Amino acid sequence: MVKRFKTYSVIMGLMMALLLSGCETEHRFIKKVAFKGDDGIAVTFAAPVDDGWAKDISNFIVSEKPDPDIMLDIKDTALNPDRTKLTISFKDSLNQNMPHILTIKRIISKGRPQGTATLTVKKLYFGYLLSILIGAMIIHNFVFTKYLGLCVFFGTSQKKSTAVGMGITFTFVIVFASLMSWFFYQFVLKPFRLDYLQIVVFIGMVSLSVQGADTILRKVNPALFKAFGVYLVLVIANCIILAVPLILADNEYNMVESFMLALGAGIGFLIALFLMSSVRERLELANVPVSYRGLPIAFIVAGLFALSFMGFSGMSIF
Amino acid sequence: MDPLYIKLAIGGLAVLGSIGLVFGIGLALAAHKFAVEINPKVEAVLEVLAGAQ
Numbered sequence: 001m002v003k004r005f006k007t008y009s010v011i012m013g014l015m016m017a018l019l020l021s022g023c024e025t026e027h028r029f030i031k032k033v034a035f036k037g038d039d040g041i042a043v044t045f046a047a048p049v050d051d052g053w054a055k056d057i058s059n060f061i062v063s064e065k066p067d068p069d070i071m072l073d074i075k076d077t078a079l080n081p082d083r084t085k086l087t088i089s090f091k092d093s094l095n096q097n098m099p100h101i102l103t104i105k106r107i108i109s110k111g112r113p114q115g116t117a118t119l120t121v122k123k124l125y126f127g128y129l130l131s132i133l134i135g136a137m138i139i140h141n142f143v144f145t146k147y148l149g150l151c152v153f154f155g156t157s158q159k160k161s162t163a164v165g166m167g168i169t170f171t172f173v174i175v176f177a178s179l180m181s182w183f184f185y186q187f188v189l190k191p192f193r194l195d196y197l198q199i200v201v202f203i204g205m206v207s208l209s210v211q212g213a214d215t216i217l218r219k220v221n222p223a224l225f226k227a228f229g230v231y232l233v234l235v236i237a238n239c240i241i242l243a244v245p246l247i248l249a250d251n252e253y254n255m256v257e258s259f260m261l262a263l264g265a266g267i268g269f270l271i272a273l274f275l276m277s278s279v280r281e282r283l284e285l286a287n288v289p290v291s292y293r294g295l296p297i298a299f300i301v302a303g304l305f306a307l308s309f310m311g312f313s314g315m316s317i318f
Numbered sequence: 319m320d321p322l323y324i325k326l327a328i329g330g331l332a333v334l335g336s337i338g339l340v341f342g343i344g345l346a347l348a349a350h351k352f353a354v355e356i357n358p359k360v361e362a363v364l365e366v367l368a369g370a371q
Contacts, residue, residue, distance in 0.1 A: 188337070194330045201334065208341050212348060219352035 136264025
C-alpha cells in the first residue's frame with residue numbers, strides 16, 4: 001500500500017514539474033509570461049510598473065528563438081488597471097509552436113529602475129506533448145495522411161479481431177523500437193558522426209526488438225504469443241515503424257517527446273485498422289460489382305477515409 | 319584519400335560491428351534462457367510431410 005502511494009506521488013511530482021516548467025521566468029521582477037490569444041503576450045510583474053514606460057513600445061523586443069535578428073512588429077501595449085499585468089499585441093499572429101524571446105528594457109516601477117529582462121515565452125510543455133500525441137494519432141495519421149504502412153494495413157484488416165490484435169502488437173513494438181533507436185541515434189550515432197548510417201541502424205533496431213519480443217513472449221506468455229501469431233513478424237515489414245525513428249532523428253526530439261510520437265503513431269495505426277476492418281466486415285455483405293470485390297473496393301474505402309481525415313488537417317491543439 | 323574519411327569509416331565499422339556483436343550475443347542468450355521445449359517428433363514429422371507452403 002505504502003509502496004503504491006510512493007509510486008503515485010513520484011508520478012504526480014513528475015507531472016507537476018512538467019506543468020510548472022512552462023511558467024518559470026528568468027527575471028526576479030517578472031512573475032509570469034505567456035501567450036495570450038493569437039497575437040499577444042501577457043507579462044505579469046511583481047509590482048505595479050510606470051504607465052509612461054509601458055506605453056513606449058521601443059522598450060520591448062520580441063523575436064522567435066531560432067532567428068533572433070528578425071524582430072516582430074509590435075502594434076501596441078496595454079496595462080491593466082492595477083498596473084501589474086501588461087499585454088503586448090502584435091501586428092501579425094504569432095507562431096506559438098516556436099518559443100519566443102522577449103526582451104524588456106529598463107523596467108521602471110514606482111520611479112525605480114528594475115533592470116532589463118530577457119525571457120523565453122513558450123507553450124505549456126504538457127500541452128505540447130499532448131499535441132504531439134494527438135497530432136501523430138489523428139491529425140497526421142500515418143496511414144491516412146502519409147500513406148505509410150499500407151501493406152500491413154490492407155493485409156490484416158479483413159477481420160476486426162485480427163486488426164485489433166495487430167494494432168496492439170504494433171503499438172508495443174513501435175514504442176520499444178523507437179525509444180531504442182532514439183537512444184542509439186543520440187548517444188552512439190551522433191557522437192561518432194555516423195548519422196548517415198541511421199537507416200541501417202534503425203532497421204537493425206526494429207528487427208532486434210521484434211525478435212526479442214518474439215523470443216521472450218514465446219516463453220513468458222504463450223497465450224498472448226498465439227494471439228499475436230504471424231503479426232509479430234509482419235511488423236518488421238511495416239514502414240511506419242521505420243518512419244518514426246527517422247522523424248525523431250530529424251526533429252531532434254527528446255525522450256518524452258519521442259515516446260509520445262511513437263505512442264501516437266501506434267494508436268493511430270490501431271484506429272486506422274479498426275475503422276478499416278469494421279467497414280470491410282460490412283462490405284462482405286454488400287453487393288459490390290464483381291470487378292471491385294476484395295482489394296479494389298478496399299482501396300476505394302481507404303481513399304474515402306483519407307478524404308475524411310483531411311478534415312483534421314491544419315488543426316492545432318493548445 | 320583523406321585520412322579523416324578513413325578514420326571515420328573504420329570508426330563506423332568498429333561501432334556498428336560492436337553493436338551488432340553485443341545484440342547478437344544478447345539475443346542468443348535470451349533465446350537460450352527463454353528456450354521452449356519442442357517435441358523433436360513434431361519436427362521430424364513436419365520434415366517428412368510435403369512442404370508446399
